[in-house]
């Protein structure tokens with residue numbers, strides 16, 4: 512059964528220069544207990560897609576399509592009901608832990624807050640649970656550390672505290688946006704292990720640049736380019752055998768795989784290329800790719816948007 516079903520999602524931002532088409536016709540579903548990784552280069556629309564699911568986009572955004580959570584249309588419920596869902600059922604671990612934590616409150620009380628709100632328990636019990644959570648995310652001396660303010664935490668500890676906040680209300684579904692961004696390699700490894708533990712009991716959407724996160728934590732990976740999905744595949748297959756020329760180029764451009772950049776740069780989302788959006792940068796480009804927009808096609812268990820496989 513699908514926990515989340517996104518159908519024909521379009522998200523446009525009106526700006527002075529024109530409409531920024533950040534998400535363009537995305538269809539994506541996440542099954543119960545599945546961990547889906549969303550990858551792609553900077554600016555391709557990953558965070559906007561995540562924010563759409565949480566209904567956290569700015570008000571003047573133009574959104575079309577449907578997002579069903581447990582069969583419920585997230586855009587037809589009241590803001591109040593949505594707020595309850597967020598935090599209680601849908602846990603959020605956002606990019607940039609610095610801004611997710613309030614500098615004026617102790618870390619423990621910030622983790623305790625969603626617990627009090629959603630579990631309806633008293634402050635003292637919620638603090639106790641927050642301390643347990645800090646232990647769970649492998650922060651040493653959690654009772655003492657719960658009394659610390661964010662500035663007393665290192666970058667890696669802050670990220671772990673944000674993760675603890677995200678899982679505090681025992682949500683069924685967790686959305687994590689770049690949970691390992693800016694962390695050094697040893698801290699990152701620890702966070703990857705932590706995410707893997709959490710993923711065993713939860714359904715997750717993990718937005719990441721980091722192939723190690725995608726490879727070690729996710730069951731399935733969706734690749735996004737210029738507002739569109741271009742490939743979806745089981746994690747075990749996509750890293751061994753990426754199909755879409757963009758997926759291949761993206762993998763080769765990353766430090767772990769040779770740092771060979773894809774020629775050209777990512778296109779404008781105000782006036783994206785006609786035909787296949789990747790065609791100006793693709794070494795397999797044919798005439799058809801310049802005029803005709805390829806659809807996502809499923810074949811032999813692989814889904815890809817490219818005429819090479821049509």
Ligand SMILES: Nc1ncnc2c1ncn2[C@@H]1O[C@H](COP(=O)(O)OP(=O)(O)OP(=O)(O)O)[C@@H](O)[C@H]1O
Pocket residue numbers: 524525526531533551552553554555556557558559560569720780
């Ligand atoms: N509020 C906004 N107004 C106008 N454009 C926006 C707004 N928010 C995002 N965008 C644009 O939408 C596109 C997608 O942005 P998004 O943040 O989803 O990218 P991303 O894939 O998450 O990138 P990164 O990996 O750098 O986080 C970008 O081109 C961005 O400039």
Ligand code: NI
Pocket residue numbers: 557558559606688
């Ligand atoms: Ni982002």
